[in-house]
Amino acid sequence: MAFQTIPNVIISGIAACVPKNIEKNIDSSLFSNLDDATKFIKSTGIVEKRTVSDDLTSSDLCYYAAEKLISNLNWGKEDIDCLIFITQTPDFIVPATSCILQNRLGLSKECHAFDVTLGCSAWVYGLSIMGSLISSGNFKKGLLLVGETTTKTKSKQDKSTYPLFGDAGSATAIEFSPGSSGFKVHSGTDGSKFSAINIPDGGFRSQTNLNSLDMVKFEEGVVRNKLQYIMDGAAVFTFTITTVPKSITLLMEKSQVENENIDFLLLHQANKMIVDKVSSKLKFEEERVPTSYEKFGNTSCSSIPLTMVHKISSHLRTKKLNLIACGFGSGLSWATAYFETKNIICPDLIEV
Amino acid sequence: MGFQNFKNIKVQGFAACVPKHIENNENLNLLGDSEQIIKFIETTGIKQRHTVKGQSIRTSDMCLVAAEKLLKELNWNKNDVDCLLFVSQTSDYIFPATSCILQDKLGLSNDCFTMDISLGCSGWIHGMATISALLQNGGFKKGLLLAGDTSTMTKSPFDKSSYPLFGDAGTATAIEFVEGVDGIMVHTSTDGKGHGAIIIPDGGFRNFYSPESEIYKEYEDGSRRNNLQTFMDGAAVFTFGITKGPRSVFALAEKYNLNLAEIDYFVFHQANKFMVEKIRNKIKIPSEKVPYSLDEYGNTSCSSIPLTIVTRLSNKIQNEKLKIMTCAFGVGLSWGSIYFETDGIVCPEIIMI
Amino acid sequence: METKFIELFKEVLELEDKNVNLTDEFRQYDEWDSLVYLSIIAMLDDEYDIVIETDEFKKILTVGDLMEEVKKRTSK
DSSP states (O other): OOEEEEOSEEEEEEEEEEOSOEEEGGGOTTSSSHHHHHHHHHHHOOOEEEOOOTTOOHHHHHHHHHHHHHHHHTOOGGGOOEEEEEOSSOSOSSSOHHHHHHHHTTOOTTOEEEEEEOSTTHHHHHHHHHHHHHHTSSOOEEEEEEEEEGGGGSOTTBTTTGGGBOEEEEEEEEEEOTTOOOEEEEEEEOGGGGGGEEOSSSSSSSOOOGGGGOOEEEETTEEEOTTSOEEOHHHHHHHHHHHHHHHHHHHHHHTTOOGGGOSEEEEOOSOHHHHHHHHHHTTOOGGGSOOOHHHHOBOGGGHHHHHHHHHSHHHHHHSEEEEEEEEEETTTEEEEEEEEEESOBOOOOEEO | OOEEEETTEEEEEEEEEEOSOEEEGGGOGGGOSHHHHHHHHHHHOOOEEEOOTTSOOOHHHHHHHHHHHHHHHHTOOGGGOOEEEEEOSSOSOSSSOHHHHHHHHTTOOTTOEEEEEEOSTTHHHHHHHHHHHHHTTSSOOEEEEEEEEEGGGGSOTTOTTTGGGBOEEEEEEEEEEOTTOOOEEEEEEEOGGGGGGEEOOSSSSSSOOOGGGGOOEEOTTSOEEOTTSOEEOHHHHHHHHHHHHHHHHHHHHHHTTOOGGGOSEEEEOOSOHHHHHHHHHHHTOOGGGSOOOHHHHOBOGGGHHHHHHHHHSHHHHHHSEEEEEEEEEETTTEEEEEEEEEESOBOOOOEEO | OHHHHHHHHHHHHTOTTSOOOTTOBGGGSTTOOHHHHHHHHHHHHHHHOOOOOHHHHHTOOBHHHHHHHHHHHHOO
16 A cells, blocks of 8 residues: 555656746735735745746647657657656646647657646656556656646736746656666545645536636635635645655655665755755755745646756766655645666756 | 556456436437438437436546445455546546545545546546556555546537437446456557547637637537537547557457457447447457447447446356457547456446436 | 449449449539448548548549549559
8 A cells, every 4th residue: 555666667867848937926916015025935935936828838848848858868759658748737628638749749659648637746646657657668668748837727816826836847758677676656645635725617526617717805815716726725734744754754664765865855846834844854954955946936746857957957967866756735645756866868947 | 669468467347337317319309300310320329328417416426436336346445445546538626636536535545546547538448557557566456447427518419410429427447466367458559640539629728718618609510519518520530440449459469469259348439339330340340249338328438448348248247257358449539459358257237326 | 443443432322323423523412421421431441441531531522533542542
């Protein structure tokens, strides 16, 4: 239960792509004055974030990341066995975006492609899913594309959510490598708290209708409609600071890995408070906990690969690293992975 | 490329659930006069469909009922279910993932690995491959694949090229890690060039929902649809299905040395009878080996294969050793085949809610 | 090739007794409907192992055009 040992797989490369457009929180009209804005930035750590233009989607960001990664890896497109696209902001309800990406990227028709819906836990779950598919040796090369246009699901009039989130897409190349230690994963779910992070309309429980677009004021500075994101901040915070350290500790124990042997702890970039709290509980000092929330905000599922590209790319390219990654969020869903990397391909951050 | 053999994986049971409410194509004015209705039913084979029309039943509700039944019949301890996959294109919410909600509703452990897959008619095939991959290393032992759709919710009642074809259903398939068994063999393929052949234009993030999305437009063939409803290029889908379907089955058989003559049953995605018969003839399969559920249930998207097994092969699958070939094809475009063997497994009667 | 093609075409449209000319615009036949179109697709796949995409097929207007297209694709 909960633990997986997935041998014979390695991460061969990681790329990330963000939109060029920057929004600085200090300039946000959502804050009543400069003091408020400063306070917010101090507690969340989020100075600025990137936002997509109307015509860009998560799949576009992932596409650019993937093209760059394939090129730098020198992979033949016809050799890519599997493509998984994980997002909460797909291009269409129907068809799956992974099929569109298969064609757009020029991959073989024999490519196994599907979409997965998960939020902030997605990249680690993705390692597990893609790793499992490749581990058996049936497949040799896979692309895990993880991205979200979080800003498209947030109300621009909601100061409790809009300033926290940014957009990004990523591509992770996973390869069959017989004899490799692979990935060790711990995962969990608590659906009893599913409403802590949700969008009320737009699915099939409550389909979109004209009323979905009505903007409703919940309190001063919090105005949104039913197609926009709701978060119970307190519930999410409580969940994070209890469940997340537990998952990481359990995985480290199960994998027989000591704290001092971990080069970097990669946490989902919810905000500074959460990252600091979790890393201090686990006794990981700042130097070993790279962050990207300052410049990119909470980019949901792609925050871990984005942080890797943004902060530790030179280490990834030139060293052997022991890494722990933990994603946690909507569902509520969480997963921790322990894996090693050695001189992997990691192109500079792509901006579109 | 495209082929996967998952050893140590056993299919342990199937269950299915449909809404009680039936829509009868014999009374459907949309199809035209009585002559046209007869021709439609003769060609497609679809006499009636079970639909959620006007009710609050959703895909996850039907899958929940199917799962509860299956777990009970299997005598599985809920705490032992290691992973749950929910395959659908009619999930409860944009997010969170419906599988998380089902983890709670089913009373599964917090240690359960859950994820949603978004795929249509080929969804059960891809879902089986994914869950088998997750189980095959032995870390996870028991898994549930819940596949279903409320397809009728995405079809325009004024579009006779799609509305009369679809029904709603939710299914559960139980898979277990069992050391030493041959496992399942899979072939999958994707062709995103055809992604426009079956599409809902608005409601995703390429074309966000707007008031314009609700406006009905009239099309060349006389059908009326809005942008939140499925457009289906029947001819393109037909062409694709009758060529790719057989090719996938032949390719899988060749790769894994399967003798097609020894297979007991071929369970095809229940698109429509005209198409499936063409496929059957191409592969030269005698008709008694190809069960149909579409006459009573229509095209139920990703659940059509398990639904057909439950409604047409339940007795056989519970009491006999069977060699089964399954093949599905559809939206994406995405398609694939799976071969597996069963040896007297759990398969309760269909549940209606 | 022409005789076989016309024979197959007539069979699909159930036009055995009718005279079919290469210049006929087949969509004008009383017998033509969406189901017949699907049967043509199936016939082309079964007999000639070719697939004509929907967009391409739209450009084909006469029986003769269709036959030429089949010739073109099968000679490759």
